Amino acid sequence: MEIKVLAFAGSPRRGGNSETLLDWVISAMEQEGGVAIEKVALTEANVNPCRGCNACEKLNKCVQRDGMDYLHDRIIDADCIILSAPIYCMGICAQAKALIDRFQVFRSRKYVLKLPIVPPERKGTRMGVFLSTAGQKWDHVFDGAVPSVKCFFHVVDIPDRDIRYLMVNGVDEKGAILSHPTAERDAGQLGRDVVGELRKRRGE
Amino acid sequence: MPGSWGGTLWENSGRDGESDMPVRVIGLSGSPHRHGNTERLLDAFLAGAEEGGGDVEKVVLKDLSYTPCRGCNACHKTGECIVRDDAIPLFDRILSSDCLAVASPIYSMGITAELKGLIDRAQFLWARKFILKTMYFSDDHVRRHKGIFISTAGLSWDNVFDAAFPAVTAFFNTLGFEYYDNIIANNMDQYGGIQGHPTALAEARKKGLSVVGVIRKLKGDS
Numbered sequence: 554m555e556i557k558v559l560a561f562a563g564s565p566r567r568g569g570n571s572e573t574l575l576d577w578v579i580s581a582m583e584q585e586g587g588v589a590i591e592k593v594a595l596t597e598a599n600v601n602p603c604r605g606c607n608a609c610e611k612l613n614k615c616v617q618r619d620g621m622d623y624l625h626d627r628i629i630d631a632d633c634i635i636l637s638a639p640i641y642c643m644g645i646c647a648q649a650k651a652l653i654d655r656f657q658v659f660r661s662r663k664y665v666l667k668l669p670i671v672p673p674e675r676k677g678t679r680m681g682v683f684l685s686t687a688g689q690k691w692d693h694v695f696d697g698a699v700p701s702v703k704c705f706f707h708v709v710d711i712p713d714r715d716i717r718y719l720m721v722n723g724v725d726e727k728g729a730i731l732s733h734p735t736a737e738r739d740a741g742q743l744g745r746d747v748v749g750e751l752r753k754r755r756g757e
Numbered sequence: 758m759p760g761s762w763g764g765t766l767w768e769n770s771g772r773d774g775e776s777d778m779p780v781r782v783i784g785l786s787g788s789p790h791r792h793g794n795t796e797r798l799l800d801a802f803l804a805g806a807e808e809g810g811g812d813v814e815k816v817v818l819k820d821l822s823y824t825p826c827r828g829c830n831a832c833h834k835t836g837e838c839i840v841r842d843d844a845i846p847l848f849d850r851i852l853s854s855d856c857l858a859v860a861s862p863i864y865s866m867g868i869t870a871e872l873k874g875l876i877d878r879a880q881f882l883w884a885r886k887f888i889l890k891t892m893y894f895s896d897d898h899v900r901r902h903k904g905i906f907i908s909t910a911g912l913s914w915d916n917v918f919d920a921a922f923p924a925v926t927a928f929f930n931t932l933g934f935e936y937y938d939n940i941i942a943n944n945m946d947q948y949g950g951i952q953g954h955p956t957a958l959a960e961a962r963k964k965g966l967s968v969v970g971v972i973r974k975l976k977g978d979s
Contacts, residue, residue, distance in 0.1 A: 566828035602870035605790035605862065639828065642883075642931075644867060644924035647825035647874035654864045697923035700866035700916075726830065 556751050558582060558590040559624075559631035563638030563649030565596055570686040570730040574719065575637035577737050578684060581744030588748060591627065595648045598624065603654035609661040613668065621655050628659075628709060629671060632751055633680045636705065638698070640687035645698040653701050659708040670710045678754045680747055681706035681716045684740075688725030695720045719743050779812040780972045782965075783854040784907075786817045787861035787872030794909040794942075794951040799860040801958045802907060802940060805965025806856070810973070814854075816847060818871045823847075825874035832881035836889050844878045848932075852882075855972045856903045857934050859925060863910035868921045876928045883931045894933030901975045903968055904934035906941070907961070909951060913944040940964055 560579050562572045575592070582588045599620035608616045615621060628634065638649035645653070662668045671679065683702045687694040699718075706716050719739055724730045730737075784803045786796045799815070807813045823844035831839045838845060851857055861868040868876075885892035894902075906925045910917040918941050929936045942957040951957055 564828060565825065569828065602789060602874075603864060605788060605793065605864070605869075641826060641828070641877040642873075642879065642924050643927040644873055644876070644920075646828070647870050647877050650865075650867060650873045651870035653867075654870055656865070660865075693923075697867070697920045700920035704865040 577740035801961035805962035809969035826877035903937035904929035
């Protein structure tokens with residue numbers, strides 16, 4: 554059975570550094586064969602921010618009708634979820650934060666309603682990948698983003714041990730990542746490693 | 758009389774060493790949820806500021822029409838944002854304020870997308886300050902402009918606000934405000950909301966009253 558990968562390009566800038574990082578990862582995954590990848594650009598996904606109404610704690614679904622209706626089942630079906638997003642003003646860009654906050658429906662399902670996110674046999678078989686870029690060179694530039702990214706994955710049954718990160722700082726203008734000394738190689742390696750790990754977990 | 762002269766520009770306060778200029782306080786409510794815990798904490802802060810004689814304005818971000826930053830970097834060359842919407846006049850109002858209170862609940866360990874959307878839009882001011890160097894705040898200006906972060910979180914974790922601080926710090930820094938204080942309260946789920954918290958609302962009011970006095974004194978000294 555094919556490995557299903559759902560890959561979010563979270564940047565408002567198409568073809569920029571974080572999306573390039575994503576493209577490198579998914580192209581390495583594709584080369585491994587047996588991988589079905591769906592890439593979703595948030596600029597076209599029509600995902601609105603969470604309204605904080607908490608209705609999902611009772612309804613087990615979101616009251617908003619938008620692009621999340623399309624994404625919901627794909628998020629559950631995916632064996633691997635990848636989120637790529639740039640750092641703006643020391644945090645994840647607002648577009649990606651909106652997607653993260655809309656995962657509230659999964660949080661309510663898991664922690665409030667105590668219902669399963671994936672069937673029991675799929676628990677522990679899923680992985681998450683966070684790819685990010687930042688213009689600043691500071692080491693701590695990703696610190697504000699990572700806790701929200703962990704929430705994003707935790708609520709869909711992807712615990713810390715199953716999250717992989719590739720975060721590249723010091724790339725600002727569009728295309729800057731192309732001249733980064735290690736980013737492309739690291740992205741390719743990450744893509745291959747994740748596919749290998751997912752196969753192992755399926756006993757293939 | 759406290760609260761009566763806030764909007765009257767040139768009336769003398771009659772106190773030696775203190776400025777006659779009103780202390781302008783702007784509070785941004787970044788919650789999509791009206792009159793929830795965070796907005797009520799902001800309201801308490803603003804009520805205290807008004808009591809202290811501040812000229813107070815509250816802006817509910819969800820009522821404005823603005824889009825997040827597009828990351829086009831056009832402002833790096835021009836210092837202007839190509840997107841003309843409600844964010845632009847709001848930044849003018851923020852820059853003419855003495856105190857900026859930024860309020861957001863914690864969603865998924867961070868500030869709301871609404872507030873982050875506005876913070877990201879400050880990029881054109883960041884560009885003026887750090888790239889084009891057409892905007893500059895003296896140390897004295899920053900000392901006289903106070904930024905306050907107001908937040909609530911459902912969870913009891915001590916670290917639940919940590920990931921919000923860097924973006925708020927960057928926002929205050931770009932806009933020339935000293936990051937003066939936090940008014941934060943966690944464990945809302947346990948307390949059954951802000952009204953159940955033993956000290957948060959009273960503390961917010963007190964801090965609002967106090968910061969206006971501090972700023973007035975600083976303006977008088979300058």
